[in-house]
Amino acid sequence: MARIAGVNIPTNKRVTIALRYIYGIGATKAQTICDKLSIPGERRVNELSDDEIVKIRELIDNDYRVEGDLRREVAMNIKRLMDLGCYRGLRHRRGLPVHGQRTHTNARTRKGKAVAIAGKKKAAR
Template sequence: MARIAGVNIPTNKRVVIGLTYIFGIGSAKAEQICQQLSIPAERRVNELSDDDVLKIRELIDREFRVEGDLRRELAMNIKRLMDLGCYRGLRHRRGLPVRGQRTHTNARTRKGKAVAIAGKKKVTR
């Protein structure tokens, strides 16, 4: 099992697919890494030599921001918005959608499970 950027890469998958298990590396960056290191697209992770794994690890450390550093940067960006008190920061603080979505209905992912209001009666016609 190859361990790159603190993540165990699944051994039976292709290298391009396995690299996407690292937070911050998607399919496009994974293909770019394989092209730069001239690793064939059909090669599996368990077929990589220790030298290949070392080259991948060094390339990722040198050129990409991944895992902990990237998560920390994203958290700091959100914290900065909240400290500024701007609109986006207030939406983050209240746990509401940030990018202009409606909240009258939907937005359950951000708002959580719907809570019934006690004493509210349904309108009858």
């Protein structure tokens, strides 16, 4: 199992797919990394030589912000917004959608499970 940027990437997957297991590397960046190092996309991780794995590791460490550094930066950006007290920061603080989505219905992912209002009864006829 190859270890890159502190993540064990799966050995039986193609290189471009396996690199996506690293936080901060998606499809485009994975393809770019393979192109820079002239590694064919069809190759599997277990077919890579140790030298190629070292090259991938060095390229990611030098050119990309991934894993812990990226997570820390994102968390600091959110914390900065919350400390400023701007609208986006308030939405983060309250756990509500930040980008203008409706909340009258939907938004269950951010708001959590719907809670029934206690004491509400149907109108008597």
